[in-house]
Amino acid sequence: MYSQGLDQRDDAPRRVDDPAATAHDSALHARFDERVDAEEKIEPNDWMPDSYRRTLIRQISQHAHSEVIGMQPEGNWITRAPSLRRKAVLLAKVQDEAGHGLYLYAAAETLGVTREELVDQLLEGRAKYSSIFNYPTLTWADMGAIGWLVDGAAIMNQVPLCRCSYGPYARAMVRICKEESFHQRQGFEIMLTLSRGTAEQTAMAQDALDRWWWPALMMFGPHDSESTHSEQSMAWKIKRFSNDELRQKFVDATVPQAKFLGLRVPDDDLHYDDATGHYVFGEPDWSEFAAVLRGEGPCNAQRMAHRRRAHDEGRWVREAAEAHAAKHPRSGGTPVGPEAQQWANAGVRA
């Protein structure tokens, strides 16, 4: 994942309805708040405030876009992986990211938006995705650093989302989190191999850590004091921890791992604070963060151009599939037995 910047609410002006409708709405609203407070899941057909729906559509779709765009930096190294084992692993990881995108698009669609709308938003540059994927992958060690740090940061963000108040999103996140831990471990394994290797390999691992450390910290989004929409997302139990809390957790978990690798975290201010039991760390360059979000990162244009090209190049496949389906309306699939029939019949009667 890659949820940074994904907790921004859509503040469209509220419609003013007639008083009766407003009273009805506020009763529904009160019931909704009660259910969220009681940790009940909100499901697609349940009443929900428009702003909750819009916030979720935005967050889940940006999350999905991030998974999809996130395939590119690693896809860059599949053909150049140093061994067949590494290649198979990297391919499997990138396939997982495609799957994550699909789980998330499906979750967003339950809120009443179509897949085509979402894909259009991405292709037309109207949707955001995580800024981390606008950095280049210059060496093989970047595959290690991404798995270890980027997927590691993603896990910090995603685990609490498994308890998100919106059922389909929470369930998608459970599935995703199960798969993410392999992503992080394979990355750490690459870093470990390099850092136990030749001087050149160790230097390569250090260089990757130097380049990915700060962008990984920025994945958690701006400071809590700057993150204006967090409070509402917390109240709705979409978000469980603040950006700064998650960033701290990430640093606390990751610094000892860097030590284990024998690599240096590129932060002169970094030190352990005995009093709090946490690491104290320096300030990311927030002007860089803002620039990348504005589209001025090293790879923004390349990522979008590649996504559009891939989409265009797939057009004939989509058209062929549609033509085939139109020609053979009943093609494919084995009709299932009586158990399924009963199930289907029961569904129809319910």
Next chain:
Amino acid sequence: MTGQQVSWPLWEVFIRSRNGLHHAHVGSVHAVDAEMAVENARDVYTRRGEGVSIWVVPSTAIVASDPADKDSLFEPALDKIYRHPTFYEIPDGVGNI
């Protein structure tokens, strides 16, 4: 939209995770037809041996209960605790029953 004029139908995916278990809902996929729906479901939902059988059902064929009817549908069962074995007290000496 870009090359895909209409939404492809949505299919609900059910997977039998192991022999002897029933199919359970896992999610949904878009596909032009049933065959593609099964293939997509395989790629999206069974990358780690999660299943031994897949059903796909057009989402439009699913009829669901209305959340507004939740109380009238399900509340009547809540106070019938005598439908559970734990309602009955069996003395220790009786053995397994």
